[in-house]
Amino acid sequence: QVQLVESGGGLVQAGDSLRLSCAASGRTFRNNGMGWFRQASGKERDFVASINWSGGFTEYADSVKGRFTISRDRTKDTVYLQMNSLKSEDTAVYYCAGGRRLGTMTLSHEYDYWGQGTQVTVSS
DSSP states (O other): OOEEEEEOOEEEETTOOEEEEEEEESSOOTTSOEEEEEEOTTSOEEEEEEEOTTSSOEEEOTTTTTTEEEEEETTTTEEEEEEOSOOGGGOEEEEEEEESSSSOOOSGGGEEEEOOOEEEEEEO
């Protein structure tokens, strides 16, 4: 069974940092682009960040550029999202996703596998 398991969410104050992790099991995603999306209550799921298979290329939503960093450890088949200077508007359920291509991807339909999500709540 293919699984992407997120961890690291929680309740923090504005200005704090969190690091999310996404570990793959059941198959390897070392040769796939990976991404993070988020969904705030009552809103659609939005793109946050993506990283290509090697980790050499990344893309970010404008709302998180300069504050969030996506990275990966291919030896551990794990993807990370370092979130700094968190704001109340970052509050959402964050989802890890495994893409169908080598490169970065910003659209949800380009991803075939999804984690269960981890809640991030930022209090102001």
